[in-house]
Amino acid sequence: MGESKKKSSMVLIFLAWLVVGVPFAWGVYHTLLNSMELFRPAQTHGGPK
């Protein structure tokens, strides 16, 4: 007799990826925001408001 083979549900796999994906995406988003400074014209930095 073959052993019962209960497959992991897709929802469980999705949730597992969500647990690590959300903080990861948050970090990437913040880094991208900071990176945008590189493409800003130089004269906009440090000027009096």
Place this chain on the structure above:
Amino acid sequence: MRDSIPYLTPQEHLGKVEPSLLDRERSIAPPGYSRWLVPPAALAIHLCIGQVYSFSVFKIPLTQLLGVNKSLPSDWKQTQVAWIFSLAIVMLGLSAAVFGRWLEKAGPRKAMFAAAVCFALGFYVSYLGVVTHQLWLIYVGFGVIGGTGLGLGYISPVSTLIKWFPDRPGLATGMAIMGFGGGALIGSPLGIQLMTHFRSTQDTGVGKTFLVMGTLYFLLMMFGVFTIRVPRKDWKPDNWTPSVKPQAFVTTHKVDVDTAFRTKQFWLLWIVLCTNVTAGIGILEQASPMIQELFKGTIVPVAAGGFVGLLSLFNMAGRFLWSTASDYIGRKQTYYVFFVLGAVLYLVLPRTGGDHLNSVILFVCIAAILISVYGGGFATIPAYLRDLFGTYHVSAIHGRLLTAWSVAGVLGPVLVNYMRDYQLQHGVDSAGAYQTVLVVMSGLLMVGFTANLLVRPVEQKYWLRSASEYTGPDLEPQRSH
């Protein structure tokens, strides 16, 4: 002797002993368990421990614990605080090398649990160091205890991932080690936002930030601990059959960690990793001043900060993309690409500056490729080790190889700073000083290229000959009752 049991409890005599929740036996995957649940478990660990690369956000606040808004004479100096990070990285290499063999026996769950406890405890002890203003407590906490957690956490999911993805070992380890790069992207804004939240007129907020981060990281790491599963013996992916065509560099045999340590292949890969990392750290260390000096008046400090952020994204992406590519083009060929591409681009990089081509875009693109190669070197090495030595002790062998990282962590910055200072003292302008540094980095990559060229399959005399020589987890226990 290793298999002898010096003492048996009454339960063991009756055969009723229950393995602990953390034991390898309790983490064996049931039939039907999806292997796609394993990378998130590994990522949960690496995303946390990767925080170490964002430790610099605490540097200034730690020097203002007493003055809060400014450093007082009795506050710690930046040079003293810098030792915390160095200590953590040294401990990473040492603990990975020392505990690798234990990890192979204990299994990934127990090792990941130990990593989580050490990493969180490091934050808590550092909290005590902050509130009592005792720097040695932070050295012990974040540096020694936390650093031990880094080493354990870094190597613990590697062999498990390789066993779950025998068809794509590069992709599997790339996913996890990409997480280590991604950890800095989370740790930096998290640390800054928590310090801002806890900051008051009498408190920099660092202590409470350590407490919260330790707890959050511990919880996320526990998700990894209880999600990780090792495949059952003889498990293989559906619809996958191992290649019957022998591949020169992919062994079907097994080499244990102590034997691997004595092979020339191990030391050639040690040089491969060390040269690749040294060259990469050289550019990472100097990224911000380099772009400002090569493009004087065009790139201001804030923009240079953005450039460093962009590099960290490419460092992370390179880890995944290059190691995945290595599954298709082969590990040795991937490192050839790293070394040739790197050597050429290091020579071209200073030519993009204001005195030559004056192209910021070209400079950024080349630096991004170089840093992706640096990350790719880290992520591809476990699969290279697996190809040469088999999966049997791959985490432990990887752990010992990481001492190359510790050496490169010192060698890279020292080499770059010393050579640059020497140039400046001899009248070379600041932009020109980089040229010599980058030529030396290019030469260093040629050393790595040669080491890679000399790598040959491991000789038969090093293979484990029979099952009786096995002491590790791949086999059922060989006990003589």
